[in-house]
Amino acid sequence: PRKIIIDTDPGIDDAVAIAAALFDERLDVKLFTTVAGNVGVDKVTKNLLKLLAFWDKGVPVAIGSDRPLLREAINASDIHGSTGMDGYEFPESKYELLTKNHAVIEMYKVLMESKEKTTIVGIGPLTNTALLLRLYPECAERIEELVIMGGSLGRGNYGVLSEFNIAADPEAAKIVFESKIALTMVSLDVGEKALVLPEDCDKIQKMNKTGDMIAQLFQHYRGGNLETGLKMYDGCVIAYLLEPEMFEVKESYVAVETQGTLTSGATLVDLEGYLSKEVNCRVCVDVDEKQFGQWFLEAIRKCD
Numbered sequence: 113p114r115k116i117i118i119d120t121d122p123g124i125d126d127a128v129a130i131a132a133a134l135f136d137e138r139l140d141v142k143l144f145t146t147v148a149g150n151v152g153v154d155k156v157t158k159n160l161l162k163l164l165a166f167w168d169k170g171v172p173v174a175i176g177s178d179r180p181l182l183r184e185a186i187n188a189s190d191i192h193g194s195t196g197m198d199g200y201e202f203p204e205s206k207y208e209l210l211t212k213n214h215a216v217i218e219m220y221k222v223l224m225e226s227k228e229k230t231t232i233v234g235i236g237p238l239t240n241t242a243l244l245l246r247l248y249p250e251c252a253e254r255i256e257e258l259v260i261m262g263g264s265l266g267r268g269n270y271g272v273l274s275e276f277n278i279a280a281d282p283e284a285a286k287i288v289f290e291s292k293i294a295l296t297m298v299s300l301d302v303g304e305k306a307l308v309l310p311e312d313c314d315k316i317q318k319m320n321k322t323g324d325m326i327a328q329l330f331q332h333y334r335g336g337n338l339e340t341g342l343k344m345y346d347g348c349v350i351a352y353l354l355e356p357e358m359f360e361v362k363e364s365y366v367a368v369e370t371q372g373t374l375t376s377g378a379t380l381v382d383l384e385g386y387l388s389k390e391v392n393c394r395v396c397v398d399v400d401e402k403q404f405g406q407w408f409l410e411a412i413r414k415c416d
């Protein structure tokens with residue numbers, strides 16, 4: 113199985129990604145790290161520990177950055193609820209899974225101690241990964257790939273042109289995009305097509321206890337408006353790791369705007385090569401919606 117570290121801010125769509133990763137034998141989750149994003153780092157860590165208690169999984173959890181590198185924190189509690197994962201009565205958090213060290217140190221240890229290279233899966237703001245690359249540059253060659261949910265080809269979901277994970281910490285994202293490490297960006301555009309429809313929600317609710325839990329969380333995702341489908345942004349990253357053929361991928365130079373007075377946090381995906389820069393990213397530009405829907409149902413079925 114492919115070794116991965118999941119850097120996350122759960123988050124209802126994060127919870128789906130975490131479920132899919134933990135129960136698929138093609139992936140081996142070595143570590144979870146948390147980062148302030150959807151809500152503060154204390155809350156997202158608590159959410160993650162609750163999920164692990166729910167499944168009785170013993171993967172270590174390291175608390176990471178409580179704020180962006182340079183900016184004030186933003187959040188997305190309007191989408192995920194004030195706890196970051198509203199909608200389900202979980203068992204008590206598994207605090208014994210918490211590591212002593214900060215996320216960045218634990219990431220470093222996993223990367224350096226593992227025989228094979230490890231993939232970092234980023235489904236929150238990129239603060240921890242940026243700090244890792246700055247503190248321990250020798251890690252770069254131990255990273256197989258960075259696969260992140262973040263950025264957009266055009267329009268945004270936080271700002272006019274900015275996606276939330278990049279908008280939350282553009283300076284961190286810039287460090288990651290300029291790192292020259294193999295990088296795949298699962299864009300907002302793809303996440304917007306990766307929908308869970310009301311009928312899928314009914315199906316998973318009856319499937320198993322994970323499906324029931326996720327279906328209940330979904331009642332609170334985006335204010336519980338299931339009609340037009342729920343966007344599984346973070347789940348797409350796991351789908352990409354497992355079944356990349358459902359995505360259309362283009363290689364491109366991608367720059368992160370940190371200076372723009374109106375466009376901070378935007379990703380410039382230079383598909384036409386206007387900037388004459390070297391390719392630094394594999395960009396998921398499209399997804400087969402039907403295949404994603406089938407994958408999602410299968411992924412939840414495995415969560416038993």
Ligand code: BDR
Nearest residue numbers: 123126188235276277345
């Ligand atoms: C991203 O922002 C968060 O709200 C989601 O969990 C996802 O990681 C989508 O823009």
Ligand code: CA
Nearest residue numbers: 123126235236
């Ligand atoms: Ca997330």
